Amino acid sequence: MKQRRIPDPKPLFVERMNKLITEEKDREAYWEISKTEPQNSIRCNTIKISPEELIAKLEARGWKISQPWKNYPEVMIIESELKPGELGRSIEHLLGYYYVQELSSMLPIVALAPKENELFLDLCAAPGSKTTQAAAKMKNTGTIIANEVSLGRLSILAINLERCGALNTILSRKDGRSLCKNFKELGIEFDKILVDAPCSGEGTIRSSPQTYIIWNPRTIRAMSILQETLFVNSFEALKVGGEIIYSTCTHAPEENEEVIDRFLKKLGNRIEVMDFELPVRTRPGITSWENKEYDKRVVKAKRVYPQDNDTEGFFVSKFRKVKP
Amino acid sequence: MIPTINFFNSKENKAFLEQLKEQFGITKLPGRVTKIGKEKIFLFAGNLEEDKIMKMQKLIPIERIGIYLAKEFEREYRLSIEGTQILKDQITKNVIELNEEQKETWMMGHELLMKTDKKGFVIIKYKEDMLGTGKASEEKIANFIPKSRRLKDKTIEK
Numbered sequence: 001m002k003q004r005r006i007p008d009p010k011p012l013f014v015e016r017m018n019k020l021i022t023e024e025k026d027r028e029a030y031w032e033i034s035k036t037e038p039q040n041s042i043r044c045n046t047i048k049i050s051p052e053e054l055i056a057k058l059e060a061r062g063w064k065i066s067q068p069w070k071n072y073p074e075v076m077i078i079e080s081e082l083k084p085g086e087l088g089r090s091i092e093h094l095l096g097y098y099y100v101q102e103l104s105s106m107l108p109i110v111a112l113a114p115k116e117n118e119l120f121l122d123l124c125a126a127p128g129s130k131t132t133q134a135a136a137k138m139k140n141t142g143t144i145i146a147n148e149v150s151l152g153r154l155s156i157l158a159i160n161l162e163r164c165g166a167l168n169t170i171l172s173r174k175d176g177r178s179l180c181k182n183f184k185e186l187g188i189e190f191d192k193i194l195v196d197a198p199c200s201g202e203g204t205i206r207s208s209p210q211t212y213i214i215w216n217p218r219t220i221r222a223m224s225i226l227q228e229t230l231f232v233n234s235f236e237a238l239k240v241g242g243e244i245i246y247s248t249c250t251h252a253p254e255e256n257e258e259v260i261d262r263f264l265k266k267l268g269n270r271i272e273v274m275d276f277e278l279p280v281r282t283r284p285g286i287t288s289w290e291n292k293e294y295d296k297r298v299v300k301a302k303r304v305y306p307q308d309n310d311t312e313g314f315f316v317s318k319f320r321k322v323k324p
Numbered sequence: 325m326i327p328t329i330n331f332f333n334s335k336e337n338k339a340f341l342e343q344l345k346e347q348f349g350i351t352k353l354p355g356r357v358t359k360i361g362k363e364k365i366f367l368f369a370g371n372l373e374e375d376k377i378m379k380m381q382k383l384i385p386i387e388r389i390g391i392y393l394a395k396e397f398e399r400e401y402r403l404s405i406e407g408t409q410i411l412k413d414q415i416t417k418n419v420i421e422l423n424e425e426q427k428e429t430w431m432m433g434h435e436l437l438m439k440t441d442k443k444g445f446v447i448i449k450y451k452e453d454m455l456g457t458g459k460a461s462e463e464k465i466a467n468f469i470p471k472s473r474r475l476k477d478k479t480i481e482k
Contacts, residue, residue: 091427091453095409143370167354169388170370171388179384182383
């Protein structure tokens with residue numbers, strides 16, 4: 001694993017992480033792996049090429065490839081040492097044969113498992129890693145509405161959808177908080193919704209060590225309110241029987257279990273917390289934090305810590321709408 | 325400004341396909357065609373009904389639908405990289421096959437200095453890989469690979 005010079009984390013961040021990861025060896029492993037770069041992982045874009053064909057092309061350029069998840073042959077790790085930026089500059093990448101995507105970022109779509117001919121909403125879609133993953137899972141059928149409010153991020157999303165040949169996508173630009181009200185007015189209800197919410201990004205420290213610098217508790221509080229609104233509004237655009245993922249790339253309980261606790265209270269018996277499997281080691285959602293007790297059903301959510309699978313950190317939870 | 329999405333009507337669709345057949349031998353499209361702006365043509369293979377999309381764009385700003393397939397030039401069409409990949413199995417006319425060195429040059433965004441017996445838009449191919457469309461004139465093929473899709477030019481020093 002490659003180590004590099006990274007900024008010092010703020011003392012409050014250290015204190016919070018040490019409180020979250022209680023066992024000493026585990027904690028050491030977390031801080032140790034946080035200093036290293038993540039693995040070079042890619043996802044074969046099965047819309048354009050099969051995993052076997054892609055592996056043959058990449059091996060021809062001398063790269064050693066492994067497939068870490070047995071049931072997901074499209075997920076690959078480049079084991080060879082690469083030059084900085086090399087992964088994004090290969091001809092196979094430029095032609096859209098693969099997407100550079102961190103392993104943990106693939107988990108929300110693995111959990112949601114979109115199927116052919118479904119109507120799918122990706123509420124905060126940029127830069128498009130999960131939208132293109134869903135398009136491939138749906139074999140370019142059904143319809144994906146990929147929404148992004150930021151104009152700058154929207155253009156990156158458009159480039160990625162195009163490069164991956166995602167023919168089943170409609171790209172919209174609206175604040176996710178009001179978008180779903182419009183779908184209700186239009187009578188459009190989704191089979192699946194992904195709320196991969198904007199967050200404080202604590203889980204992305206290995207790829208973006210500058211998160212240590214920009215991290216602050218005010219962001220966590222502000223994000224927590226936004227995340228709850230995004231989820232509750234999007235839930236209204238879900239079909240009865242439809243499934244919805246709430247995910248973040250942060251460890252902060254205020255942005256994860258606490259958000260879930262609030263929307264479970266708000267949505268009452270209309271929502272069911274679902275069990276699901278992931279191809280990595282996970283830990284259950286926590287039921288208390290800083291003197292607050294959460295709804296016990298949050299244990300069905302999954303925390304992904306970097307030291308458990310040599311990935312970045314993530315949080316994934318899954319729900320079903322059971323009543324209108 | 326948010327573009328207006330208009331699906332091709334059957335007459336426009338027929339004219340578009342006839343031209344694609346004339347240029348490249350293409351006879352069918354795996355989806356519905358829309359034009360965004362004056363010249364960019366998009367292909368959408370989603371199953372959401374057209375009337376719902378039309379109603380949707382009155383309330384929700386739609387930036388794009390499907391993916392960029394081709395650009396119109398006075399009744400001729402230049403296929404995008406994805407256009408050539410999606411329609412790969414149907415393309416039978418005006419194809420230029422490159423060798424490895426030419427492929428590198430092409431993917432760096434350079435024109436190809438080569439004589440062909442073709443004039444106008446040509447599909448560029450290397451083995452099984454479709455590499456977009458060029459424009460052939462007497463001694464060269466002009467390159468339209470967008471900057472974001474080009475290989476790094478190894479001949480340019482930093």
